[in-house]
Each structure stands twice: as C-alpha cells, then as structure tokens.
Amino acid sequence: MTEIKKQITRFKKKFNFNSKKEVIDFLVRTFFLLSTILSASFIVIIIIFIAQKGVIPFVTDNDGIGRVNLWKFLTGLDWLKGTAFKSNLYGVGFIIINTLYISFFALLISMPIGVLTALFIAKIAPKKIAEFLRTVVELLAAVPSIVYGLFGSGLILTLVYNLAKIFGVQSKGGNSVLAVILVLALMILPTITALSEVAIRSVNKDIEHGSLALGATRTQTNFKVVLSSAKSGIFSAAILGLGRALGEATAVSLVAGNARSGPSLAFFEITSTLTSTMLQGLKETIGIDYDIRFSVGLVLMVVILFSNLTLNFIKKKVGNVDVK
C-alpha cells in the first residue's frame, strides 16, 4: 500500500501536481486532446485516402491504358475522348469553369435574398414572427439535398423548360445551367440566412444607438450601419454557402444534364459540375474510369480551398467593425 502511495506522490511531484483535483484535471484535458486529435485526424485520413486513389491515373499506366497527362486533365474541354476503359484522355478544365460559374451565380442570387431575410428576422420583424421565421430557416437548412434534387427535377426543370420557351430557346427538358443555379441558390439560402442573422444580431447595440441618435432613420441605420458592421460575419456565411454550392452532388446531377464537353456558359445549355461528374456512373464503373473520379475529387478539394482562401482574403480586406 505504501509503495503505491509513494508512486503516486512521485508521479505528482514529477508533473507538479499539488492535489487530486489537478490530476483529474490533467486526465480530463488529455481526454479532450485525444478526441480533438481523433476528429481532426479524419480530415488527414480522408485526404490521404482520396489522394492515394486520385493519383493512380497519373502515376501508373492504368493496366496498359497509359498515364493520364495532368496538364491535359486540368485544361481539357472534353470529359473523355475515345472509348471508356480504353482511353486515358480525360479532361476537367471545362468542368472546373462550369462549377465556379454556377456557384458564383447561385451565390449572387441567394446572397441578397439571404442577407435581407436575415436583416428582417434580426432587426425588423416582431419578436414572435422572428422566432417563427428563424425556425423555418433552420428547418430549410436541415432539408437533405436529395429532397432539393427531387424538387428540382420535378418542378424547376419544368419551370426552366417553359421559361426557355418564352425566350424562344429550346432547352433540353429544362436540364440547364439555370436549373442548377436555381437549385443551388435555394439550397444555400438557409445557410446564408441563418449565419447572416447571427452576425447581424451580434452587432453592438451602441453603434446602432449612435446612428439613431445622430438622426438616421431605422432603415438608414439598418443598411448603412448594421449591415456594414456585420460584414465579416456575412462573408463567413458566403464562404459556407459557397462551400455547399461547390460540393453539392445529388441535387445537381438530377438537373444538370451532365454535359461531357464545355464549358457551358449560356443559361439554357446543359452543364456538369465536378461533383455531378464524380457521381455519374460511380457505382457501375471500374478501373481507370473509377480512379479518375477520385482525381476529380482532389481537384474539387483544391477548388474549394482556393475559393475559400480568396473569400477569406476579401473578408480581411473588407475589414472588421466592433462586434460583440
């Protein structure tokens, strides 16, 4: 018994522990650290796994088909030239452009709507209505993407098809750039609204009161003071929204038409995104045609990383105003 006690005292001395409480504290901290390492390491594991598969087409000869040329892959304007499983002429250049183009427009539509909704919920609406609207937005944010996809293929496709007709364009059943933009705009709207709302609510009341005291109207204050103070938070909302837009696969592939060459810039043209291309035939394919989808995944991760860095850079440039 005394031996054990001695051991514990030695242990305490070694680590500078003065009481039992500190030992427990140390253990709990270690536990937290471990769980953080575990959750953080998943990103590393995922990247390693995707990268391992994704580089295969570029470094091996793919069972005699030949190496994929990285430069041609990144700049190509055709998904695949030649026969599937026998050709190494893959290209995603046009798909990268499509993806960025579509996400930009989706963001362009949902940013103003989302921010204004957030402003209404946070500043203008009576408390009860605001409470209700907040729940609605949260519900929308929780709707799974396949539901948006079904909604898109059921309703938006017909809508876009008829819209194209009004403009005198014959669209392909509504499968188009515009349909993808609309579905994505719908999907990221709740994310942007919810996050912007939090940002707007956390603007320091003193700034607002100052503006009102100087004789500005409510509306002037809301737009010129509150919104510009919440800039940074709103940008964070945009970053998350863009991430969702870039990464959405299921809903997009149902309305995109999955063009195999491009880029598609006209609104009623069919298109494809990095994710929809990955998803297309994923469950049926083998060999190089399977591995190349992981390469597309790698490209997507790089695209997301770069667009986030760009937005973060802008966010820093735009600057920060005193928020709580």
Add this chain to the structure above:
Amino acid sequence: MKKLFLVILSITFVFGLSACGDTTEEEWDTSSSISVYTRDTTSGTRAGFMGGIGFDEAKEDDGVLVDGFVIKDNTGIFSTMQTDEFGIGYISMATLTDDVKGLAFNGVEPTIANTMANEYELKRPFNYVTRALDDYASDTEKNITLAFVAFMKTLDGSDIITNQGAIPLESTQTWDEIKADYPVCEQDNSGVTIKFGGSDSIEKIAKALTESFAPKCGNFVPEHDHTGSSDGFKRTQGEEKDGDNYKHIGFASRPFKDSEAGAEGTQGQLANDAIVAIVHKSNPLNGVTAEELVKIYSGEITTWDELLD
C-alpha cells in the same frame, strides 16, 4: 439599395411569368431540333441499345454521339420525356408507361407480348452457360445446377424474372410439376456451394432466382460473383474454368460469341431485356428504324422534320 430591390423584384417577376407560361396545346413545331438523351457509358442498357440499333462504337464512347446530348439515368430519361416535347431517349421496357410514347422499332410495337414472340428486335438476350456435364466436382453439384436451370424456365422462374424488370421466355410448367425429376432437391444440400458469375446486368435477377430457389432445393448455398459477360463463359468452360474463380453457372447479357460455343446443352437463354426508344406524348412520330436511331444518335439527323416527312 433601390437597385437591389429592383433586381429582386425583377427576379420574382420572371419566375411569376414562367409559372404562367403554361404549355398550352400549340402546334407541335416539326422544325425543332432533336434533344438526344442517353445513359452513361457504364450502363448495360446503353450497351444493349447501341448494340441493338447497330451503333456499336457508341457503346462506350461519348465522342461519336451528337453534340449536346444529355446524360440521365433510366428514371431521369423517363421523367424528362414527360416535359421535353422535342426529346428522344431510351429506357428499359419495364419502365414504360402511358406517360411517354414508346416508339415502334422497325415497325413492331414495343410490348412485352411482341418481345416474347421474338418480333420486337430492340432487345438483348440474357443467356446462361453451365459447366460441361462431365466437369463437376460432384454429382450433387451437377444435379443442383441442372435443377436451377430447369427452375429458371418454369413459371415460378418467369415471375421472378418479370419482377426484376426483364422479359422471360415463354414457360408452361410450374416448379411443383417438374420437381419430381430432380430428386437432388429432396436431400439436405446445406453444405453445397453453387457459384454464379458472369454478367453484372443479370446479377439482380440471378440473386432473386437463387434466393427463391435455394429453399426449394435443400438450402444449397448460392455464391454470387458477377464481373461481366465475358467472364460467364470463361469461368465455366473457358480458360478460367479450373481456376480459383471457377463458376457453376455463368451469365452473359449478350449473345455468346463464336469463340464461346460450349458443350452441347449447356447454354441457353433465360430472358430478354427489351429497350424502348421514347419521345414526348405530343410527338407525332410513332416508330423509328434502327438506321434512323443511329442517325439521330450520331447527329446525322438533328431536326424532327427530317424524320417526319
């Protein structure tokens, strides 16, 4: 800020407008261009369709198809053809309903009866091949294999095949009527493994068949490993028949090639997979020929009036 409101207002307006723009029965414009829909290169239906119309190079190559084709899955093509008045696509016959117009192929209406009567040609056969009769490890394995082949051709088997979306061959007997011919099914076969392989397009059907048949035949253990049509023959009577991947029964979702002619009585057909070219209901076109379909899919014909006159 005024501008922002204007932008939002105009967006709402455009949507409101499009909602009003109902597809009233206008004159169907024959000068419209054809919107071509297809499955992607990994699809068995695509291989069956392209092979069936004699456009083999398009089976796995998107490059030979007309510019601007749309890739969708079976349901996607089916539902889009309810919207797109000027589209053409193809689906499995099991999916066909009155919501779209199924085109007659080379003059034959796309019906299950016509397929079973062997008149409808846009189809691919689902074939099977077993090991040569003197090439089984034991008599039990051989007898179970033969019993399974017999079961596929019974009414019980056809029901299962129909449920899986394919079109069975005509059958007259039920399993109960013929099971006396297969005494092997009376005994306990729970220690016997029968290996199935070949075409992955037939995997679903094969699994459904064994699932139903195993309990009827002494609970033998079915093992499915479907890797593609060419492995069907290769692993039962071809070069891999004695390898680790040997199979008792292999399937092929295409006719057997000359190089795949097996021992007599070991090969046969269990079903047909019929594919139907479909268009919007308002389309005046009622039938196409194989050549026309090739021209549409290769881009030689791009507007409807070239087909309709």
